[in-house]
Amino acid sequence: MSWMRDNSLNWAQKFALNVIKTGKIPRHVAFIMDGNRRYAKKLHLNASSDGHIHGFDKLAEALQWCLDIGIAEVTVYAFSIENFKRSDDEVNALLELAREKFRKFMEEKDELNKRGVCIRMIGNWKLLPLDLQKCMADVMLLTKHNNKSFLNVAIAYTSRDEITESIREIVDGVKRNELEPNDITDNLIRRCMYSDKCTDPDLLVRTSGESRLSDFLLWQASTSIVYFTKTLWPEFTFWHFLGGMIYYQRHYQKMNSVKQSMHHFSNFIADGTLPNDLQQMRQTMETETSTKVDTFSQGATEFLEKFDKRKNNYLMELSNLKI
Incomplete structure (x- = not known):
């Protein structure tokens, strides 16, 4: 079955x-596609196997x-690190399905590039078979210059692992004297994550009736506005999808206010200008409308350039493998 x-x-x-399009539409939607086995x-x-095929x-x-x-960007939870705990038959079936679908991307490369689709794989690649890593690298390199729409596939992923690996990368940078402790900010941690090139989701949808995030993003x-539906993922219809859009529109204004407040508070912390008076801080948050551009120190900037280069070199090495 085609991706396109x-x-x-x-x-x-x-x-x-x-x-629905007359209202606010999320720029980025993430899906926890639960319910395939049920x-x-x-x-x-x-x-x-069959449930996951229907899920694809x-x-x-x-x-x-x-x-x-x-919607310009979509992130899907394709395979959690926790899924490795399932039976060998199911894990092997899932990984084989991933191989098949990533190869399908390569077969449809002309259509992908025509539509401007950029595909990014986020997760702990070293946990996956080498041939699958090569398939993923090929797809990412093939589409990395496209910018009309973005598909992020979370595979061998959990959020705790992502944060842990980001911190480990930064610790190594300090040990190599590439970073100073004062260079470490929440934004630097974010930039060292698997999903560093992705935006934060505006709406997160989980199917099957489970009301939890399962270590995802x-x-x-x-x-993010989180929409839970009891519908099993393979039974998720266009009308369920629109239900998620309506839910987003109903809650957008309130969540946007929360997001702006968090942004301004982060700016206070980063600048070291946190007011002593809470009322003053509240008033400043309510009246400030400008968006601050995140900046890094020279050391952090050079560290991130090396980090990006290592990641790109790793993709090139995988793509050049003869398997």
Whole structure:
């Protein structure tokens, strides 16, 4: 099944879509695609593979809905590090499905580049088989210059692992005398994460009735609107998707106020200008409207340049492997 779908909405769906587009649309939506195994059991299918195949088909459909409504960036939780604890049959089936779908990206490279789709894989690559790492590197290098839309695939990922690895990278930088302790900020930690090139999600959708984040984008989703639905992922329809958009629009204004307050508070901390009077701080947060550009020290800037170069070299080495 192809990643690339054409718009197949009927007139009623198109009308509803146009109505929703008159309101605020999230720039970035993240999906926890839960319920594949329960769907397979419900239909008496092979729970180790068939449910996940149906889940991929739904993902391709959902990506087209996102494009139709104007969402520029999508992140999907494809494979958690915790999934390695499942049976060997299921883990092997999931990894083989990933190989198949990433190879499909390469087959559809002309269409991907035509549509300007940039694909990024985020996660702990060293936990994956080398041939799968090569497939991922090939896809990322193929699409890295595209900038019309972005698909982030979280594979061998948990948020705790991402934060831990970011801090470990920074600690190593201090040991190499590339960083000073004063260079370490929350933004530097963010820049050393697997998802450093991704924006924070505006809306996070979880299917299947579970009301938890399962260690997914915990840092990035601090101000995301979270939409839980009882629908199993393979049964997620266009109308469920629009339900998520309506939920986002209902809560956008309140969450945006929270986001602005957090931004201003971070600026106070970074500048060392935190007012002693809480009322003064509150008034400043309410009246300040300018957006501060994040800056790094010269040492931190050079450290990040080396960090980006190492990551790019790693992709090139994987892509050049003969497997």
